[in-house]
Structure formats: C-alpha cells, structure tokens
Amino acid sequence: MPWIKACTTGDIEEEDLIRFDHGGRSFAVYHSPDGEFFCTDGLCTHEDVHLADGLVIDYVIECPKHNGQFDYRTGEAMRAPVCKDLGTYPVKVEGTDVLIEVPA
C-alpha cells in the first residue's frame, strides 16, 4: 500500500482533525493532544456523515450528527449510536509531512 502525503504537521491544531480525500475515499487525519498523528476513515459508520466537522476530546472523535464516539487510535466504536468500528490507517511524519498508508 502506498504512502500518501495528507497534510503538513502545521495544518491541524492539536486536539483536532481534518478531512483528506484520496482515490474517491474520504479519510480523517487527527492531531492528538500529545502531538501524535492518526488516520481513520472519514465517514461515520452510523450514517455517512463526515467526521471532520466533529469534536476531538482527548483520543475520542465525536460525530457531529448524533454524538457517536470512536477512539481514533484504534477505531473502536465507544458510544451509541455508533456500533461498528472505524477503519484505521498507519501514519508517519517525515519532516513536516504527515503521510498515511492507504489502500491503493
């Protein structure tokens, strides 16, 4: 699977996320409170809502539509109405580039 540049480290505030679209798919890239970066699917598993408008609270992303919550490190669904986990993708930082490894 190829590594793709999603953004630079300065593009996302700490405890926040951005949307990144690639190859017809949508991803969410997160900057955690302790400075790490993570990547998940960009759409909620409950309904097709972009998580990028949601709220990052520590290591949790809360969906903007019905307040469902996921742990964005593992993708684990943590709070109804989400029942299905999010897909997660490896992330590495090279210099100031944030790279994600996504399916080709």
Added chain:
Amino acid sequence: MARTNRDYALLGRDAKLAEEIGLVSAQWYHTDMPRKEMKALMKREDGPAIRDTAMLFAAMAVSALGGIALWPSWWSAPFWAVYGVLYASAMDSRWHECGHGSAFRTRWMNDALYQVACFCMLRNPVLWRWSHTRHHTDTIIVGHDPEIIAMRPAVVARLVLNLFGIFEFLGNARALLTLAAGQMSEQEKSYVPESERPAAFRIARIWLGIYACVAAAALAMGSILPFMLVGLPIFYGSWHMVLTGYMQHLGLAENVLDHRLNSRTVLINPVSRFIYWNMNYHVEHHMFPMVPYHRLKDLHERIRHDLPPAHPSMLSAYREILPALVRQFSNPDWFVKRTLPPTAKPYRPEFHGDLEPGRPTPGIGGYGGLPPDAVPAE
C-alpha cells in the same frame, strides 16, 4: 373534521415516499461557521452541569422532604408541585442532553444522569436513545421521525392528555411491559439495532423490580406516598415539559431539510430555562447538536442573523402555534413559514425551502383519494 392525508406510521406509505424523494438521512442546511469558533462552542466542560445537577437534586430533596413532612395535608401540595416539575420536566431535559452526551465532559457523568433521568421519565434508555437519534436524522419527516407529537390534523385529546403525562405514560408503560417480556414491536425494531436490544430488555426488568419495591412499600405503609415520590410525578409534573416541548416544532413545516423551517427558538424566563436546560434554543440545537446546552445562548447570538427572529416569549410562540393547529384541521398542508431577516441566507429549493403553506407537501401520498386504511373492504 378533515381526514388526514398523512401516514405517520414508521413503516408506512409516506415513509417509503420520503425515502424515494431523498428526504431520508439527507444533507441539511447549516449556517456557515468558521471551524475555530465552532470548536470553541462545542468544547465540553463538567462545571456547568455539575452545578446544575447539584442544584436540581438539592431542590428535589428539599421539595420531597417538605411534601413528606406535610403529607397528607393539602399544605404539602406546593412541595409536590415543585417536586413533580423537577422529576417529570427537568428530568426530560436531562434525559435529552445526557442522551446527546454533551452535558458533561466526563462520560460516566453523562451516562449516570442519563440513566436516572430515563428512570424518572419511564423512558427505556435504549429505546429512547435510538428514537431521538432518528429524530435528529429525519427531523419532522413524515413516516421517519418517531417524535412527531402533533399529527396533521392534531389529535387534540392527545395534546391535552399529554399535559398530565398520560399519553406518554401509556406508551412508556406498554414498552416497559413488552420489553421486560423480551419483545419489541416492528416499529421499534426499525430504529433499534439488534445488538442493542438485550440492554433494553434488561433495564426494563430492573425497573419492574424497582416498581415492585415501591408498590410493596406503599402496601406496607397503606399509603400512596411512595408513589408520590416515584411514578406519580409523571402525571402531576409533566406539564412544563409539554408546554416547552410543544414549542419546538408544532405548526411548522414537515418534510423540509432546513431546521429554520421546522424548529422554533423562543426566549423564556430563567427558571424555565433551568428546567428545560436551554432547549428553547431549538433551531440552534438541531443545526449544531454538538454544542452543549450551556453554550446555546452564545450560539444563538452568533447565528441569529441567519435565523428567523426568536419568539420573545412563550405567549408569542403559542399565538403562532394554536391558530396554525386550528387551520390544519381544514388544510393539513398549512404551516407557518417564518420570515428570515435580510441578513439570512434565503430558504433554498434543494432543502425544500420553496415549500409554501397550504401547498401539497412533497413525500405525502394521500392526495386525491382515501388513505389506504379508510378504503372499505370488498
């Protein structure tokens, strides 16, 4: 009385039609807000809800103790009046906010108050969480929103009985018994996923056990006093929830995708705002459900330029609602289309904002003929 041309059943005719024309799980209109400002408004805190919860429980304890001390004299009535509103109206808004998970920052606090509020309201926590989820996905979409409380035309008896908690009690008591028996209706199954159903059954059985204890206490004491504390407040304290709740959507548009057309913001007194936990900012809440109750006033100030003017009082809201309900008896397509200020983005056709009062509503299949259940059997 005019026969309704609407089918509000969750799996009914108009549910299918709404789906066919793209009203279900659709994109809704949102006022533009810079991400930075939105983030600040969405920020979670424990402080305001801890303060309000402490005040609520303290007021409940004082009013209950006053009621018990003066029981069975009529002098206890004012204490019960206060206790009832806190138990059956303030707990409605706590159910709502904690169901969204936005009242507290700390998750267990949201969950704990949610469970207490559900018990007070006799609302199964699983069932009602999912019905409210649907209400937010498909707000006032006929055949999809399970929380439409005034059909067109309105069932007046239902609206009046609700002031005494009766109609909701009947539905919740039925659900309690059927869920305790491990059963769920087809309509409920349409919005509660299978994985969540065992939790609904389990909690119903626990509640039946608690009610059995209350009944045993009442028998042992030879008094209804235990039920004055648990259960009966639903009948004598729901009126505030109902009066504020009716303002949310009644008389406004159905089958539109713009909360400015189907929800209402009303400015109310501080005591009612405490009881209602600021849900009087209802357009704001539906447009941005991530914003906690204690920031809704700020959100209102920030986006009011894009919303119809807020009603200045409950009286003003009811002056709009009641004539609209009356008019819907002769024309169920009638609704109040509130005028936007010049600073607002206009209502847009792609959100069905071109729907005019009295004109046929998209997604309703009952025009020009009898509704299916009114056709005589051959």
